[in-house]
Amino acid sequence: MEIKKIICIGAGYVGGPTMAVIADRCPEIGVTVVDINPERIAQWNSDKLPIYEPGLEEIVLRCRGRNLFFKTASPELIAEADMVFVSVNTPTKTFGEGEGRAADLQYLEKSARFIRPHLKPGAIVVEKSTVPVKTAEAISTILHFESQGPRHPVLSNPEFLAEGTAIRDLEEPDRVLIGCEQTPEGQLAAQALADVYAHWVPRERILLTNVWSSELSKLAANAMLAQRISSINSISALCEATRADVGEISRAVGLDNRIGPQFLEAGIGFGGSCFRKDLLNLSYICEHEGLLEVAAYWKGVVAMNDFQIERYTRKIVSSQFNTVAAKKIAIFGFAYKPGTDDTRDAPAIQVCQGLLREQARLAIHDPKALENARYDLKGVEGEVAFEPDPYKAAEGSHAIVLLTHWPEYRKLDFQRLYESMEKPSFFFDGRNWLDHAALHRIGFNVYPIGKESLSHI
Ligand code: UDX
Ligand code: ADP
Numbered sequence: 001m002e003i004k005k006i007i008c009i010g011a012g013y014v015g016g017p018t019m020a021v022i023a024d025r026c027p028e029i030g031v032t033v034v035d036i037n038p039e040r041i042a043q044w045n046s047d048k049l050p051i052y053e054p055g056l057e058e059i060v061l062r063c064r065g066r067n068l069f070f071k072t073a074s075p076e077l078i079a080e081a082d083m084v085f086v087s088v089n090t091p092t093k094t095f096g097e098g099e100g101r102a103a104d105l106q107y108l109e110k111s112a113r114f115i116r117p118h119l120k121p122g123a124i125v126v127e128k129s130t131v132p133v134k135t136a137e138a139i140s141t142i143l144h145f146e147s148q149g150p151r152h153p154v155l156s157n158p159e160f161l162a163e164g165t166a167i168r169d170l171e172e173p174d175r176v177l178i179g180c181e182q183t184p185e186g187q188l189a190a191q192a193l194a195d196v197y198a199h200w201v202p203r204e205r206i207l208l209t210n211v212w213s214s215e216l217s218k219l220a221a222n223a224m225l226a227q228r229i230s231s232i233n234s235i236s237a238l239c240e241a242t243r244a245d246v247g248e249i250s251r252a253v254g255l256d257n258r259i260g261p262q263f264l265e266a267g268i269g270f271g272g273s274c275f276r277k278d279l280l281n282l283s284y285i286c287e288h289e290g291l292l293e294v295a296a297y298w299k300g301v302v303a304m305n306d307f308q309i310e311r312y313t314r315k316i317v318s319s320q321f322n323t324v325a326a327k328k329i330a331i332f333g334f335a336y337k338p339g340t341d342d343t344r345d346a347p348a349i350q351v352c353q354g355l356l357r358e359q360a361r362l363a364i365h366d367p368k369a370l371e372n373a374r375y376d377l378k379g380v381e382g383e384v385a386f387e388p389d390p391y392k393a394a395e396g397s398h399a400i401v402l403l404t405h406w407p408e409y410r411k412l413d414f415q416r417l418y419e420s421m422e423k424p425s426f427f428f429d430g431r432n433w434l435d436h437a438a439l440h441r442i443g444f445n446v447y448p449i450g451k452e453s454l455s456h457i
Helices: 015-025 038-044 054-063 077-080 106-118 135-143 164-173 186-198 211-242 246-254 275-288 291-320 348-358 370-376 390-394 407-411 413-417 436-442
Strands: 003-007 029-033 068-072 083-086 124-127 153-157 178-181 206-210 326-334 361-365 385-387 398-404 424-427 446-447
Touching: 003 015, 003 077, 003 106, 015 029, 015 054, 015 068, 015 083, 015 164, 015 436, 029 038, 029 178, 038 068, 038 186, 038 398, 054 164, 077 106, 083 106, 106 135, 135 153, 135 211, 135 291, 153 186, 153 211, 178 186, 178 211, 178 326, 178 385, 186 348, 206 211, 211 246, 211 291, 275 291, 291 348, 291 424, 326 348, 348 361, 361 370, 361 390, 370 385, 390 407, 413 436, 436 446
Parallel strands: 003 029, 003 083, 029 068, 083 124, 124 153, 178 206, 326 361, 326 398, 361 385, 398 424, 424 446
Antiparallel strands: 153 178
16 A cells, blocks of 8 residues: 555654654655644744754755645544554553553543544554553554444554654664554555655564554563663662772673663663653553562662662752752753753652752753743742853852753863852762863862762862
8 A cells, every 4th residue: 555645643752753754755755743732833833843853953844845744633634644643642640540650541542533533444543652552452442433434454653762862763763663453454554654664764674563562562672771770770879889980880781792881871860751651651551460570670660760869869968068958059951861852750850859848049051951941840849040051050059960961061161160159069960971080170079970979078
């Protein structure tokens, strides 16, 4: 089956970039992205895109109006599409059964109900949200609850893109996973989607599996990546107690070919919209299947992450003579990682809340995420300033706390920062990102993660 028109429901972090790359690489396919939020669509059609992602703007400018369109959803658009991607948000439930753990599928269900009456015969539906298992099945059930109506193959095509490198991950993916029902129609549909990706992805990297394997692979991959981070962070706590250096351990461990070097950087902890959500979801599903030990194992990865954030926040307070009350503290970096303005589940949220509870006065700097930071801390009691100039954020502060390893932080004039601060001045490098010996030479008391602190006191 030849795909000429694609529509994507949901113009977010996943839908927007994915469709932009498909449109770029498949000039003969018309791609339309829709959203229930008209403001979001207006932003995608404006000079300032609603999300920041390196390389995205160039692609959107190249394709927008040619074969890439951003519109509000309408039945006519659905009726024209050969393939419908569902890429809506699936946050963790904040109410009812599975609260705080299961995925909230209400947006997904609403999308399926919306498209159902308008789909053209044979149109293929692709489940593309960052979602857990059984989602493709849920969509299929909604689409086919009238047994006489036309059947639509529902594919699972999990997203492996990481923010900040989304465009590279889409253009050169390690693999593309397509899960389909093991029927001739399901396999034909999977082939049609594979043909779309084959415009730029080598065929051997396009894996066809059954729906369950595809969906569970996504959870398993994220759970294992997060587990590596929690593992090295657990070691970082031990390093601080024993004077070992976690950087040296990461290197030594990562040089083992069987382990490899990636995702072994100790730090303040992982954040982002996926890891916590996927781990909690995985453990919820395991519990549901009666696998309590398996559930507890994966929940432990989340618990270790929370422990790391709390542990470091306590260290920030205890090393400043056990009080930060009324002290100005500069926070450098709020995004959950560099290269994005995304602050969902950013460790900075918990750290700032912890410091505000201790009555610190915060000045937060981030090159891209200040607007989101403001939103995240709305309603939290205490004094918080959002400062676009890092030097102003640091002026008169007792401590700088680095929580996101933005490259620009390495280029700061640390002497100038030091001179503008209260004394003694503290530097908490929550990402082991800077030259600690150099900071110490300037006069800072330096507190890295998983390494000995360098103090003048
Ligand atoms: C992740 C997965 O990598 C991606 O495949 C999936 O589709 C979505 O979830 P993302 O959340 O965008 O992507 O970012 P990632 O680069 O994986 O980093 C997640 C968090 O882990 C960040 O807060 C990062 O700072 C932290 N991290 C990462 C570490 O603390 N140490 C590391 O060694 C690596
Ligand atoms: P993700 O990281 O999964 O892409 P986002 O929150 O960035 O999540 O994006 C999801 C988008 O889906 C949002 O812009 C939201 O408005 C949109 N959305 C949610 N429900 C629907 C729906 N029923 N129809 C169209 N768009 C929807």
